[in-house]
Amino acid sequence: MIDLAARDAADPLAHFREQFALPAGVIYLDGNSLGALPKAAPSRIAEVVEREWGDGLIASWNDAEWVTAPRRIGDKIARLIGARSAEVVACDSTSVNIFKALAAAVSLNSGRKTVLSETGNFPTDLYMMQGLDRLSGGRIVAKAVEPDAVIDAIDADTAVVLLTHVHYKTGAMRDMAATTAAIHAKGALAIWDLSHSVGAMPLHLTDAEADFAVGCGYKFLNGGPGAPAFLFVAGRHQADALPALSGWFGHSAPFAFRDEYEAAPGIERFLTGTPPIIGLAGLEVGVDLMEQADLSQIRAKSLSLAEVFEHGMEPLVQRFGFTAAGPGDPAMRGSHISYRHEHGYAIMQALKARGVIGDFRDPDVMRFGLTPLYLSHADIARAVAILAEVMETGAWDRAEYRVRAAVT
Ligand SMILES: Cc1ncc(COP(=O)(O)O)c(C=O)c1O
Numbered sequence: 001m002i003d004l005a006a007r008d009a010a011d012p013l014a015h016f017r018e019q020f021a022l023p024a025g026v027i028y029l030d031g032n033s034l035g036a037l038p039k040a041a042p043s044r045i046a047e048v049v050e051r052e053w054g055d056g057l058i059a060s061w062n063d064a065e066w067v068t069a070p071r072r073i074g075d076k077i078a079r080l081i082g083a084r085s086a087e088v089v090a091c092d093s094t095s096v097n098i099f100k101a102l103a104a105a106v107s108l109n110s111g112r113k114t115v116l117s118e119t120g121n122f123p124t125d126l127y128m129m130q131g132l133d134r135l136s137g138g139r140i141v142a143k144a145v146e147p148d149a150v151i152d153a154i155d156a157d158t159a160v161v162l163l164t165h166v167h168y169k170t171g172a173m174r175d176m177a178a179t180t181a182a183i184h185a186k187g188a189l190a191i192w193d194l195s196h197s198v199g200a201m202p203l204h205l206t207d208a209e210a211d212f213a214v215g216c217g218y219k220f221l222n223g224g225p226g227a228p229a230f231l232f233v234a235g236r237h238q239a240d241a242l243p244a245l246s247g248w249f250g251h252s253a254p255f256a257f258r259d260e261y262e263a264a265p266g267i268e269r270f271l272t273g274t275p276p277i278i279g280l281a282g283l284e285v286g287v288d289l290m291e292q293a294d295l296s297q298i299r300a301k302s303l304s305l306a307e308v309f310e311h312g313m314e315p316l317v318q319r320f321g322f323t324a325a326g327p328g329d330p331a332m333r334g335s336h337i338s339y340r341h342e343h344g345y346a347i348m349q350a351l352k353a354r355g356v357i358g359d360f361r362d363p364d365v366m367r368f369g370l371t372p373l374y375l376s377h378a379d380i381a382r383a384v385a386i387l388a389e390v391m392e393t394g395a396w397d398r399a400e401y402r403v404r405a406a407v408t
């Protein structure tokens, strides 16, 4: 028996729960898709809108330090991912940043033409590779192989390998340092998609000698729906990596308004257009909150929550036909836990109707995000108890729970 009360009483992160506005009666297990609302966000966003925009008008680009926000927030994110100052900017979407990183990496490794990833990666990663392939008229070739075959598939033509650190469906986590070393040993560069890792565990990009990385602002960073993403470019590459999306905010002197593009000297060259200030304000609240937490404690609690979840699932797995979708060893997973079930979609709708919010990924994966800042061990045990009840009563088996929503 796991002593839930003892674990919650000893939880050094328990006080963070108070910093989030979560609806009563909800157990929110989808923070790996859209993080919860920090209580400080509405007033900060209102301040940006009413005072900085309303009163300050255009002067706020200087006076309220809007113009430096991508770099300022980037530096804070750098501390969360084990990178250095001036290696990260908060900007654009993860999808756009993937494109920027791919194009820059290929230009750095220009004797080679393949961009390689794994089948089943998050679709936007693969789609961005395919778009670059089309745009280049085949000069750059997008290729995806089975996850276990990636390293073997790197050959003398492979310019860059794009991998997701924690898999969005299964939660499977790659060894960043060992994988980067293997990629480098074969002469390719490594881009890491940290969307499901940042804010969920300590990360060490510098130590791992990663070349590029991207990640979402709206998942474990709690930056709000559509929050700007981030882009990491290792300092050693910045001078030689020319941005393909050479927008004016990445110019060395944007307000000189010259006809000719000249890239800014550092990480700022990876900015494109005008920063979305309201979105960045929400992101900064989430990042500031995350900076107050110890990432080792976050990881330890995530593993502890996963243990409670798996322990609760043990009697349900065989009886109701669930199978674990991710690695059996929790150390090899990120901060969500997934199970396959042929009626997974309907079961998830039944859970949502009872206040347990997870999500579903085709064809049969039920995902449960374990966010250490606002979940307790008791929450997890309660969620599994509700799942048990839904299965025992057959309450999931209703026509309305089979109707697919636009966003699952
Ligand atoms: C691994 C991964 N990469 C990228 C994205 C997408 O990024 P965006 O839609 O913000 O561009 C997501 C989630 O949507 C994701 O899970």
Ligand SMILES: Nc1c(O)cccc1C(=O)C[C@H](N)C(=O)O
Residues within 6 Å of the ligand: 032, 033, 034, 168, 169, 407
């Ligand atoms: N970005 C999302 C959205 O706009 C709507 C719904 C979900 C998302 C997601 O982030 C999905 C997420 N990346 C996933 O892992 O499935």
